[in-house]
Amino acid sequence: MKILVIGATGTIGKEIYNALKKNHEVYRAHRNSDTYPVDITNKNSIKSLFEKLPKLDAVINAAGTASWKSLSDLKEEDYYLGIKSKLMGQVNLVHIAKDYLKENGSITLTTGILAEHYEPNAVALSLVNGAIHSFVHAASNELNRGIRLNTVAPGAIAGDFPKDQKFAGYLPVEIEDVVKIYEHILTTKNTGQILKIY
Template identity: 75%
Template sequence: MKVLVIGSSGTIGSAIYKRLVSQSHEVYGANRGSTDYPIDITDVNSIKHLFKKLPKLDAVINAAGTASWKHFSDLKEEDYYVGIKSKLMGQVNLVHIAKNYLKDNASITLTTGILAEHYEPNAVGLSLVNGAIHSFVNAASNELDRGIRLNVAAPGAIAGDFPENKKFAGYFPVNIEDVVNVYTEILTSDTTGMIYKKY
């Protein structure tokens, strides 16, 4: 398969990239600092420019996006817009653009996380956008044509990035290999509109 992994320099994205390469897929790794495939998901023109450089793809996996980490009492409107512009609209715009460059029956996988439905201090801004992405995928997956599938991977904290003996949002961290398994399962399934939780 020809697969684009966005956020390929991050903890999750780099692990997905390595796994897919090891399985002999033709994988394109894109991130902000890439010289070959640079992308900024907050910039629609950047997303379009990347897809114009690539061949028709079988799948797109996004593991990029950020939001503000602040206590609710410290959050201002502009803090919310960090996550809305990046992790929310960045992924929404990615779907709108990617669908025009994908093969029939291709797969698009977005990334959210445990904070969509479980509380962690100072994570209100991220919880907001994660929940919004779940609602977006639930609805938009029904209106994509040509058999294009749209799903979400929602992992917990990653062991190694977070202390293994400490809970995050009420759950212990998960192994990165188990998280990557979720993304590869989505690639090989025929599901759409699903939230794949791993925590």
């Protein structure tokens, strides 16, 4: 398969790339790449990336950020950081990627445990993750040519977070187990799924 991994230098994206490249033709994109640079907050940047690549079987996004502040400290502009990056960045990615994928292609987004579980200072990220879940449920019904849309929602990643400390009420998950979820979704016919691992 020809697969694009966006955010391929991050905690999750790097491990997805390393796992998939063993058996597939994988392209790694990130903001500072010399070969395949992309800024998901910019639609032109996303489109430019796809125009450099061959017709793809799958796209996985592991990029996106949001503000970490308490509710009392959050200002309107703080919310817009996550709305422009993790929310609209992924929404625009779907709008653009669907035209560059082969028939029956796969788009996989990334959210997380904060879509439905509370963690202090994560209100803005919770808002964005929940919105992406709603988008995936709805938009997956309107994609043509058999293209599938899903999202993986992991908990905190062990190693980046203490193994014995709970995050949003759950212990961290191993990165190897998270990567297996991304690999699995490439080989199923499921669409509109929120694949939770926490």
